[in-house]
Amino acid sequence: MCVDVCSYLASVGLFYQIAIFPKSSLSLSDFVCINLLLQYGIKCVPIIIFLHVYSSMGLNHTKHDDISFTCSTIRSTSVPIFHKSCIFVSMTLLTFSYLLLLLSGDIEVNPGPFPTPTVTHSTSTCNSSTITPINTSFDPRRFTFVHLNVQSLTHKVHILETELHNHTILSFTETWLHEDNITSDIDIHNFQTPFCRCRKTKTGGGVAVYVKDNIFAKRRVDLEPTTVECVWLELFMGGQSYLYGTFYRPPNSPVSIWSDIEYSIDLAFNTKISKIIITGDFNANLLTNNYQSEYLINIINMYNMTQLIEEPTHFTEETCTLLDVIIVSDSNILEKAYVGDCFLDKMYVIIVLFMRR
Known part of the structure; x- marks a missing residue:
């Protein structure tokens, strides 16, 4: 079954171009994201998205005519500088917080309901x-x-x-x-x-x-x-x-x-x-x-x-x-x-x- 990849990406709301490599060389954020993915696997996908958004706000990417995004105007000059600054600060804080959680080693990859233990617990009260x-x-x-x-x-x-x-x-x-x-x-x-x-x-x-x-x-x-x-x-x-x-x-x-x-x-x-x-x-x-x-x-x-x-x-x-x-x-x-x-x-x-x- 044939599916237009570009249309699919636009339909699910992917507003940013996060997977385009510059023709000349990989950016620093690309190296960081690849390293995180190799080291921590799929659980670091959110931070990869954050890093790409973060880097894209400071770079003027060449516009690609072959891929269009529903909300491409979000990075246009019509957006007030104050709003861009707020987004910049938010992305920075979110990225830093996620990094701390990732490095803490205490993240449950698959949290869910506790299985019923076979060890019986006491019903003792604080007495x-x-x-x-x-x-x-x-x-x-x-x-x-x-x-x-x-x-x-x-x-x-x-x-x-x-x-x-x-x-x-x-x-x-x-x-x-x-x-x-x-x-x-x-x-x-x-x-x-x-x-x-x-x-x-x-x-x-x-x-x-x-x-x-x-x-x-x-x-x-x-x-x-x-x-x-x-x-x-x-x-x-x-x-x-x-x-x-x-x-x-x-x-x-x-x-x-x-x-x-x-x-x-x-x-x-x-x-x-x-x-x-x-x-x-x-x-x-x-x-x-x-x-x-x-x-x-x-x-x-x-x-x-x-x-x-x-x-x-x-x-x-x-x-x-x-x-x-x-x-x-x-x-x-x-x-x-x-x-x-x-x-x-x-x-x-x-x-x-x-x-x-």
């Missing part, structure tokens, strides 16, 4: 009365694990030691440590030297894991991608081997970080150790449907794991969120998991799990 005291049901015959977002470890070591010294493994996120301040000052009595992951440049973040002296623990750096803030340990307890991973995902991370987290977990599953425990702060609220929680749920379901925490783990005056998780390859590994009470100045609540010795 801190459901929180259990830290040492409730504490049994020295059990291995116990604790995760806590500490927001600076250095100045809280003493209170952490006082409150948590009975437990077997202590996992802390947002330690805010640097390699130069990992000294004996952060040691805890009867625990091995902490296994730490620190940021080398910017402040914040960080992971530290303390293991009791009588437990065999081996760092598994081979499971830790350089782009992910995590610590993997191989533990030998009660005659069995476990992989124990602690993760921290900053809230402003690019979407690509989820692929790196998935890769780290995949490496763990490709070892010969079947008992895997994952804890940490993924900054994905599992009490609501959102893109971040959906990424985490998809990873959990992909490896047929179980997320055990159902109550909120972080409270403010107006909100409660479930950001801290306990994920296991086999729910029979643990006897019990619950959210403990808060003893720090921030409303970050600890998570405790129990395992048979």
Whole structure:
């Protein structure tokens, strides 16, 4: 079926000639647009249009008689200079804004309704009365694990030691440590030297894991991608081997970080150790449907794991969120998991799990 291309373009309202290359050479905007298209694909089409419109306002293109546009007069001299200036400023702002979104790495190419997750969410309300005291049901015959977002470890070591010294493994996120301040000052009595992951440049973040002296623990750096803030340990307890991973995902991370987290977990599953425990702060609220929680749920379901925490783990005056998780390859590994009470100045609540010795 024969269709006049020029008539088709005019009929759909394409007012500007955005695909004409000068006979002499390509313009700078053409090079920029081609580079964006090759690097980012079809999602950068809007910015390509903006760039062409932007460049066409400052150039006096030769009129081509073989193609006519419905609104070719929009670039004629009859348009007041003030109106042209307004269009120029608008196109500049739109182009700059789209560039920022494109470079942020957090654009959903195909946003849409959330698929129904197979991980059940708690219907808990913001009621801190459901929180259990830290040492409730504490049994020295059990291995116990604790995760806590500490927001600076250095100045809280003493209170952490006082409150948590009975437990077997202590996992802390947002330690805010640097390699130069990992000294004996952060040691805890009867625990091995902490296994730490620190940021080398910017402040914040960080992971530290303390293991009791009588437990065999081996760092598994081979499971830790350089782009992910995590610590993997191989533990030998009660005659069995476990992989124990602690993760921290900053809230402003690019979407690509989820692929790196998935890769780290995949490496763990490709070892010969079947008992895997994952804890940490993924900054994905599992009490609501959102893109971040959906990424985490998809990873959990992909490896047929179980997320055990159902109550909120972080409270403010107006909100409660479930950001801290306990994920296991086999729910029979643990006897019990619950959210403990808060003893720090921030409303970050600890998570405790129990395992048979």
